[in-house]
Amino acid sequence: MKRAQLITGLILVGAVIVAALISLAWTPFDPIRVVPGQRLQGPGWPHLLGTDGFGIDIFSRLLVGARTTLIVGIISVGIAAVIGVPLGMLAGQVGGWLDQLVMRVSDVVYAFPALLLAILLASVFGASTLTAMVAIGVASIPAFARVARAGTLQVVASDFVLAARGAGTSRWGIAVRHVAPNIAPVVGVQASVGFATAILAEAALSYLGLGTPRPTPTWGNMLRDAQQYLFVAPLQAVWPGLAIAVAVLGFNLLGDGLRDYLDPRLREVP
Amino acid sequence: SGSVVPSPTAPEHTLTVAATLEPAALDPWHNTAASIPQVLLYNVYETLVKVNSEGELKPLLAQTWTVSTDRLTYTFVLNPAAKFASGKPVDAAAVVANIERMKSDPKLIETLRAQLAVIAGAKVIDEHQVAITLTHPSVMWLYDMSSSLGMILDPSFTGDLANATAGSGPYYVKAHDKGQDIVLAKSDSYWGTPARYDDVTFRYIADPNAQNAAMLSGDLDVISNLQAPDSLPQFADPSRFTVTKGTTNGEVVLGLNHKSKALANLKVRQALTAAIDRRALLDTVWNGEGTLIGSMAVPTDPWYEDLSGLNPYDPAKAKQLLAEAGYAKGLTLRMRVPVVPYAVKSAQFVASQLRDVGVTVKVEELDFTRWLSEVFTNGDYDMTIVAHVEARDLGKFANPNYYWHYGSAEFAELYRQADEAADDQAVAKMKLAVRYLADDCAAIWLFALPNLVVTKNTVDGVPANATTLSFDLTTIASR
Amino acid sequence: MSLLEISDLGIEFGRRRVRALDGISFTIEPGQRLGLIGESGSGKTVTALAVMGLLPPNAVVSGSIRLAGDELLGLDEGELAKRRGKLVSMVFQEPMTALDPTMRVGRQVAEVLRLHTGTESGPARERVVAMLADVGLDDPQRVADAFPHQLSGGQRQRAILAMALINSPELVICDEPTTALDVTVQAMVLQKLDQALTASGAACLFITHDLAVVSQVCDQVMVMLDGRIVEAGSVEKLFTNPEHPYTRGLVATARLDQVPPGQRLPVVEDFYSGGHR
Amino acid sequence: MGLPLRILRRVGVFVASLLGASLLIFLVTKALPGDVAQVILGTDATPEAVATLRSQLGLDQPLAVQYFSWLGGLLTGDFGHSHLSGDPVLGLLAPRIAVTMWLVLIGLVGSILLAIPAGMIAALKRRSWAGTLVSVSAQIGIAIPVFWGGILAVVVFAVWLRWLPANGYVPLLTNPAQWALHLILPGLTLAGVQAAVLTRYVRSAFLEVLNEDYYRTARSVGWTPMRALLRHGLRNAAISLVTVVGLQLSSVLVGAIVVETVFSLPGLGSLLLDAVAQRDLFVVQGTVMFLVVAVLTISALVDLSYLLIDPRQRTTAGGQR
Amino acid sequence: MTEPVYRAEALTRSFTTGGRTVRALAGVDLELARGGRLGIVGESGSGKSTLVRLLAGLDRPTSGTVWFEGKPISTLPERELGFLRASVQLVFQDPRSSLNPRMRVGQIITEPLRSKLVRRQLPADVDHQERLAEVLTAVDLPLDAADRFPHEFSGGQRQRIAIARALAPKPEVLIADEPVSALDVSVRAQVLNLLTDLVASAGLTLIVVSHDLMVVRHLCDQLAVMRAGQIVEAGPAESVYTDPQQDYTKALLAAVPRIRSTGPLTPPRG
Numbered sequence A: 001m002k003r004a005q006l007i008t009g010l011i012l013v014g015a016v017i018v019a020a021l022i023s024l025a026w027t028p029f030d031p032i033r034v035v036p037g038q039r040l041q042g043p044g045w046p047h048l049l050g051t052d053g054f055g056i057d058i059f060s061r062l063l064v065g066a067r068t069t070l071i072v073g074i075i076s077v078g079i080a081a082v083i084g085v086p087l088g089m090l091a092g093q094v095g096g097w098l099d100q101l102v103m104r105v106s107d108v109v110y111a112f113p114a115l116l117l118a119i120l121l122a123s124v125f126g127a128s129t130l131t132a133m134v135a136i137g138v139a140s141i142p143a144f145a146r147v148a149r150a151g152t153l154q155v156v157a158s159d160f161v162l163a164a165r166g167a168g169t170s171r172w173g174i175a176v177r178h179v180a181p182n183i184a185p186v187v188g189v190q191a192s193v194g195f196a197t198a199i200l201a202e203a204a205l206s207y208l209g210l211g212t213p214r215p216t217p218t219w220g221n222m223l224r225d226a227q228q229y230l231f232v233a234p235l236q237a238v239w240p241g242l243a244i245a246v247a248v249l250g251f252n253l254l255g256d257g258l259r260d261y262l263d264p265r266l267r268e269v270p
Numbered sequence B: 001s002g003s004v005v006p007s008p009t010a011p012e013h014t015l016t017v018a019a020t021l022e023p024a025a026l027d028p029w030h031n032t033a034a035s036i037p038q039v040l041l042y043n044v045y046e047t048l049v050k051v052n053s054e055g056e057l058k059p060l061l062a063q064t065w066t067v068s069t070d071r072l073t074y075t076f077v078l079n080p081a082a083k084f085a086s087g088k089p090v091d092a093a094a095v096v097a098n099i100e101r102m103k104s105d106p107k108l109i110e111t112l113r114a115q116l117a118v119i120a121g122a123k124v125i126d127e128h129q130v131a132i133t134l135t136h137p138s139v140m141w142l143y144d145m146s147s148s149l150g151m152i153l154d155p156s157f158t159g160d161l162a163n164a165t166a167g168s169g170p171y172y173v174k175a176h177d178k179g180q181d182i183v184l185a186k187s188d189s190y191w192g193t194p195a196r197y198d199d200v201t202f203r204y205i206a207d208p209n210a211q212n213a214a215m216l217s218g219d220l221d222v223i224s225n226l227q228a229p230d231s232l233p234q235f236a237d238p239s240r241f242t243v244t245k246g247t248t249n250g251e252v253v254l255g256l257n258h259k260s261k262a263l264a265n266l267k268v269r270q271a272l273t274a275a276i277d278r279r280a281l282l283d284t285v286w287n288g289e290g291t292l293i294g295s296m297a298v299p300t301d302p303w304y305e306d307l308s309g310l311n312p313y314d315p316a317k318a319k320q321l322l323a324e325a326g327y328a329k330g331l332t333l334r335m336r337v338p339v340v341p342y343a344v345k346s347a348q349f350v351a352s353q354l355r356d357v358g359v360t361v362k363v364e365e366l367d368f369t370r371w372l373s374e375v376f377t378n379g380d381y382d383m384t385i386v387a388h389v390e391a392r393d394l395g396k397f398a399n400p401n402y403y404w405h406y407g408s409a410e411f412a413e414l415y416r417q418a419d420e421a422a423d424d425q426a427v428a429k430m431k432l433a434v435r436y437l438a439d440d441c442a443a444i445w446l447f448a449l450p451n452l453v454v455t456k457n458t459v460d461g462v463p464a465n466a467t468t469l470s471f472d473l474t475t476i477a478s479r
Numbered sequence C: 001m002s003l004l005e006i007s008d009l010g011i012e013f014g015r016r017r018v019r020a021l022d023g024i025s026f027t028i029e030p031g032q033r034l035g036l037i038g039e040s041g042s043g044k045t046v047t048a049l050a051v052m053g054l055l056p057p058n059a060v061v062s063g064s065i066r067l068a069g070d071e072l073l074g075l076d077e078g079e080l081a082k083r084r085g086k087l088v089s090m091v092f093q094e095p096m097t098a099l100d101p102t103m104r105v106g107r108q109v110a111e112v113l114r115l116h117t118g119t120e121s122g123p124a125r126e127r128v129v130a131m132l133a134d135v136g137l138d139d140p141q142r143v144a145d146a147f148p149h150q151l152s153g154g155q156r157q158r159a160i161l162a163m164a165l166i167n168s169p170e171l172v173i174c175d176e177p178t179t180a181l182d183v184t185v186q187a188m189v190l191q192k193l194d195q196a197l198t199a200s201g202a203a204c205l206f207i208t209h210d211l212a213v214v215s216q217v218c219d220q221v222m223v224m225l226d227g228r229i230v231e232a233g234s235v236e237k238l239f240t241n242p243e244h245p246y247t248r249g250l251v252a253t254a255r256l257d258q259v260p261p262g263q264r265l266p267v268v269e270d271f272y273s274g275g276h277r
Numbered sequence D: 001m002g003l004p005l006r007i008l009r010r011v012g013v014f015v016a017s018l019l020g021a022s023l024l025i026f027l028v029t030k031a032l033p034g035d036v037a038q039v040i041l042g043t044d045a046t047p048e049a050v051a052t053l054r055s056q057l058g059l060d061q062p063l064a065v066q067y068f069s070w071l072g073g074l075l076t077g078d079f080g081h082s083h084l085s086g087d088p089v090l091g092l093l094a095p096r097i098a099v100t101m102w103l104v105l106i107g108l109v110g111s112i113l114l115a116i117p118a119g120m121i122a123a124l125k126r127r128s129w130a131g132t133l134v135s136v137s138a139q140i141g142i143a144i145p146v147f148w149g150g151i152l153a154v155v156v157f158a159v160w161l162r163w164l165p166a167n168g169y170v171p172l173l174t175n176p177a178q179w180a181l182h183l184i185l186p187g188l189t190l191a192g193v194q195a196a197v198l199t200r201y202v203r204s205a206f207l208e209v210l211n212e213d214y215y216r217t218a219r220s221v222g223w224t225p226m227r228a229l230l231r232h233g234l235r236n237a238a239i240s241l242v243t244v245v246g247l248q249l250s251s252v253l254v255g256a257i258v259v260e261t262v263f264s265l266p267g268l269g270s271l272l273l274d275a276v277a278q279r280d281l282f283v284v285q286g287t288v289m290f291l292v293v294a295v296l297t298i299s300a301l302v303d304l305s306y307l308l309i310d311p312r313q314r315t316t317a318g319g320q321r
Numbered sequence E: 001m002t003e004p005v006y007r008a009e010a011l012t013r014s015f016t017t018g019g020r021t022v023r024a025l026a027g028v029d030l031e032l033a034r035g036g037r038l039g040i041v042g043e044s045g046s047g048k049s050t051l052v053r054l055l056a057g058l059d060r061p062t063s064g065t066v067w068f069e070g071k072p073i074s075t076l077p078e079r080e081l082g083f084l085r086a087s088v089q090l091v092f093q094d095p096r097s098s099l100n101p102r103m104r105v106g107q108i109i110t111e112p113l114r115s116k117l118v119r120r121q122l123p124a125d126v127d128h129q130e131r132l133a134e135v136l137t138a139v140d141l142p143l144d145a146a147d148r149f150p151h152e153f154s155g156g157q158r159q160r161i162a163i164a165r166a167l168a169p170k171p172e173v174l175i176a177d178e179p180v181s182a183l184d185v186s187v188r189a190q191v192l193n194l195l196t197d198l199v200a201s202a203g204l205t206l207i208v209v210s211h212d213l214m215v216v217r218h219l220c221d222q223l224a225v226m227r228a229g230q231i232v233e234a235g236p237a238e239s240v241y242t243d244p245q246q247d248y249t250k251a252l253l254a255a256v257p258r259i260r261s262t263g264p265l266t267p268p269r270g
């Protein structure tokens, strides 16, 4: 059951990654070239999933969309992790007023929901993938900082860190050799969940018109564009919706699966 | 707002109209938004003359008018029955007071100020006669008087325009719930044919899809102008809906910045025009609804002729022209468009087709305010797409400072001559000016927006064409 | 009739059927105190949980458990719940976590009483305070009004003891009740347990890995090794004349006080080298 | 540390957070492109007029002065004026607060009411089909974008079935029945999506309780699993859930912004989006500030509510664990 | 008189958590000669671990001073504690938590040798692999244990790994905080035997903390009894054990559970 979650997650996430990789080398059709005569075709051959309102092959756009989606996830999670994890570790290891400062600042950032930040940033720098990624990334920093801090506190309180100090290991050495490897799993779980959040946030931003501008295909703006054909060609909206759901589900399952897999207490629930 | 369970007893006494953009304020003299006259013009404020659905000038507050032979003095005979909601008569003094008020208003918006400039003065002849003199003859100015410029406000009114009973029209403004709707109520003392409805609600729903959903769920009576023509099949059921199709004054213009080096070259402009299949664009972007136009005139303009075939789709010729202009190796242009459905979709189409002839288009989407400041005011763009919704607005091309920076002195002269021409020659001269624009590829005219009004099939009398910015309620009735 | 009759009890865990108990049999008579010792992981707790019917759902149980004449295996949850806390009750190892941290101690004890006897809350409170006094708490009123975190480990363990005894069960199962306590506190808790059991006449299954402790509470002892009972008998006999080599090793290592300081201590491997890790 | 001291400390942190947030908002909105004065006066204004307006608005003063006068205004309830309509920002906010508040309230309460039983079933019956079904539905619910859920709800309940209005809002006092009808779909959309998220937390909180010794104790004294979980689990799970709900708040608010767009509700979210699009600086500042203050206030209240739920926090003794 | 290895004067240590102050140590004086074996006993919370941490230089006293081989260590900054780290090593109570689960046994054991502080104190030619083999042999573990992870070992074996780590830099002082409390009776004897042997063969100075008087008596020649942050009784182990002066010590002794039997012990058979 626990394994099933992990494996399902791996398969779904793997599918998204494979789609993104394929799109780098090849797509069945040009994902941005408008073909006026072929609008809104149903699924079939050669357009596996049909064509959109511009006569573009939906399958090709989905493949490219997987890439955008992954990039959004990687960059925003990257920003959040690269800033959040060291901050959290620092707060946890040094403690005292630094800890208080980091945590209070992260509280304030937390009060800025990602979307609010994205709205603000998009209005300052214009709607683009970059601003969306930065906004989502910055807004997720507190989550990573918290997770890293909690993990660090736990590790630092453990006897093996005391033993390492007794063995003369420096603070830096403890951070690198003891804290980092031991919080890596929880950070990994958070990253996986962060990916799912980022994908959903990008979709929401696209819906509000603050995401990636056309013609670059993202699942979010495909979904948004599909709305107008809701009654004429409902499948238009099904494909990107499904893709988003699959990716989010995949990353969430992966995260949950990892968490359960790594937490022996939960593994032995009576 | 609307009701979920419509009361079975016909006819209805309220009407709910969906509109897209909400005006921030209800003061047309200090706000440019086209959404203000949509609600107020003809419904709340009346003008001396009015443009009907066919584009013809008709009497409203003025029963008749005469033009002096030098075409500089217009004398209007006011309808003696006309009176404001306050009960005061709409007399010559009120007309003069309105013109003078605007003339002395330092904050008057620029569009009105420009239109006002042609008026030399106004004077009371008797209680019901007023004479207006012009600085030079103009065909356009009487049309202007049928728009916001000509709205006659009760001179004695001193209240808040948001709850205004300051007009002479069949309705007055009852309430404006910001973010939601504006409610007009029947003016009981209206001097003409009484209003059909007790209350008319303009409900603002920005998202076209949400408008459709509200209509389909029975919450609306009218969609004032459908912004998602692809959804028309949803309203195919004749037992529930009626769709009225007509034209508007909105030319969707692919504006070219003539200050941009490549675009100052006629060959490039011709190439770009030939590279875009406008029929396919209209089919793809606006579901084939609307009219192909080849220049700055729409079918309801008296000087309209179909020029859409003038520079037909021919990618091979486009490539050749580009090569001749020295851009055989390619050309990169920035297209900055406001985030409105027709512009965004057209931009994607245009970018794709221009790519086929070797022109790289970088599309940027800006929200409208930003578009106004960066594209419209600062001219920081190569290409843009926007619908010019005002009536008879080809004169914009005569202004070299307008955001296209189209500096053709020849056109300016052609336009001036046409505007000052006598009635019998005006149309022919306008046609010359219009054709000049097309030949010079001053811009690329993608299409004219259609007027697509969806109503419950219980609603009747919707005018086919939107010849002014007004959503004219006076002809609408329920069956 | 024996109070508890276990025969050929086998327990396996999970899909891979890891064997935790390997067909054990024993009986407890009314009032009898039986000790169960063995190293960590030998199956002591599993045995106790099987009697309580609290094994996790992934456990596969075979054999028979008869309590006061009724077969427990196969009984539905409702029937088991009726017996728990009334006929048989249990004291767990960790006093720090065995009480609900959000509920006052007195109320937790009273709930057990009211659950099975339907006593009104007024009289229930009196009984609870009396019971708390019986297990040796000096200030039962205060303890009753305290939240668990306001009590020391020894106080908490005695409160848990009160919970286990308040319905005068026939059988009390103690799973290492003093392992987490200080030596001084341990001595006190064991003493009170002894008194309370004597007073109520309840039988007791006492689980521990400390031979000294078991010798203070019980008369009969079983030694468990890798899911089997390898030896059983009176405390006296076990310590003076252990038969199984493992038991012999266990007894030898336990007697730290009999080896002069600094000298090599006997280890279990000196006696028994089979089976376990 | 005494209870009053702890409350005082929490309040201090709250005030510091507010200051930090206000500074952040001020600086970010300062970076908005386009000259505010230019935007107000429109495209044809003369440079002199723009300059005059700039000094009228205090835009030519040093940033620090602008910040403190803005902050001072906030404290006295003066959020500035909308550039577009000239209305006071507070006046624009006021009618919209109610809309968003109702939405958030329904979303929050609805999601809690849905998620607690669902999470309990998912935890307790995790080995049977019922629990698996709940868990799987929750996972799928999380994976569906809010706006997509909302649009689907409109299609089904408004367009096909025509049971409910597709969008729009009627104030409570104008027509209570219509008010309720118009809030059902958006409220349920928000609650549904949040419930899916919350269910996972509830499930793991209850799983944790199932692991606890005191749950085993409760079972051992004769409670059935469900009743043991209700009597001893709920309160304990609530402690960890309160944190989650506090953290959820900002995501409910975000959800509300999106839902307001889907259902064309005149709430703070649509006000904010419009104001950003129209570059209405003071409205943007005011709205964001209000939202952030709301989030911070509620998270402070959540922190303080621990003191009520968890007796370990209440007493002066820090606990002997 | 030779300089004692350890000397402590008027040591106090207070902790403040959540605004409440706990006096973990309330004035402790102590002296330990080279080669001495000191046992510290006392009830839970009496300050045993706190005292030991101060002696090991892993924590700083609120007031008072600790001298190690004549040098005051309480005020030295961490980076100057190299000599202490090289000469004093620690073994903790729970072998599960005192070994970093994500490091191989070999890495764990050689960590003191590689740490910056200790490295400088050691002869330059120390061969890590050689030393690793030596200590593994000393604690009776197979050499291939070095390549495995801690979780692959039983509790007793893990405690031996911890002891091996402590022995690696050839310390003069070994401090063990409840080294056998977490172990099963059957394994406890093995570890105690190992400690006895090592201390004797290497001539280590030993400090053992335990709440079990028997353990302390077995390992040590001196005894200190702690209560509420103070040493209430100290002296030669045997005399404290057989002739306790303080009531508290008597109570501690009386509470030790004894096997209720008088019969002779079965002699060990090979």
Ligand SMILES: Nc1ncnc2c1ncn2[C@@H]1O[C@H](COP(=O)(O)OP(=O)(O)OP(=O)(O)O)[C@@H](O)[C@H]1O
Residues within 6 Å of the ligand: A268, A270, C013, C014, C018, C019, C020, C038, C039, C040, C041, C042, C043, C044, C045, C046, C047, C056, C209
């Ligand atoms: N839920 C479970 N799932 C799988 N195996 C289990 C479970 N509970 C116990 N076991 C296994 O059953 C065996 C007996 O465990 P039990 O807890 O009864 O040992 P014990 O004698 O009580 O040990 P200790 O002295 O450490 O408490 C062990 O090997 C253990 O790993």
Ligand SMILES: Nc1ncnc2c1ncn2[C@@H]1O[C@H](COP(=O)(O)OP(=O)(O)OP(=O)(O)O)[C@@H](O)[C@H]1O
Residues within 6 Å of the ligand: E015, E016, E017, E022, E023, E024, E042, E043, E044, E045, E046, E047, E048, E049, E050, E051, E211
């Ligand atoms: N880091 C710390 N922060 C706060 N209080 C502490 C800390 N470390 C120890 N204490 C407190 O100091 C007192 C002494 O603790 P210490 O760990 O030294 O006791 P101990 O004798 O080792 O007990 P045990 O036998 O339980 O290990 C205790 O009351 C403890 O709660």
Ligand SMILES: [Mg+2]
Residues within 6 Å of the ligand: C044, C045, C046, C175
């Ligand atoms: Mg056990």
Ligand SMILES: [Mg+2]
Residues within 6 Å of the ligand: E048, E049, E050
């Ligand atoms: Mg200790």
Ligand code: NI
Residues within 6 Å of the ligand: B001, B002, B003, B004, B219, D165, D168
């Ligand atoms: Ni309605």
